Amino acid sequence: MTLNQKVKYxxxxxxxxxxxxxxxxxxxxxxxxxxxxxxxxxxLAVKIVPLIIFLPGLLKGHLRAHIWLCFVVLFYFTRSVVAAYLTEGDLLESAITATTVLLFIASMMNVFWQKRTGVPL
Structure with a gap:
């Protein structure tokens, strides 16, 4: 798989x-x-607005949007892990936790692979 395909995926x-x-x-x-x-x-606004801010940058594939999104997602991860623990593994909270992990890894790998292609910040 080429580097550009990795970035796209x-x-x-x-x-x-x-x-x-x-x-x-x-x-x-x-x-x-x-x-x-x-x-x-x-x-709902308190939960959603911090994430919506990154939508334009993510749609354009900007590195800074992915980098800052990773920082913000850590707060959602922390909240969902605590909520999943307190609800004894509630399915919805566990799904939110798994989704934040997937989002963090995908964004970080995107930054890593885009930087290897020579894209400036």
């Missing part, structure tokens, strides 16, 4: 896992029981 994998993470976060917000004074919209 890692970008596709990162984008698909990114979209899956967004869907899983929306689903987890919608099925969560909240107190009456809590706002589902605000809760």
């Amino acid at each position: 890692s970008q596709i994998t990162a984008l698909l896992s990114y979209l899956l993470l967004l869907v899983l976060l929306v689903v987890s917000t919608l099925i969560t029981t909240l107190p009456p004074e809590a706002s589902r919209g605000l809760m």
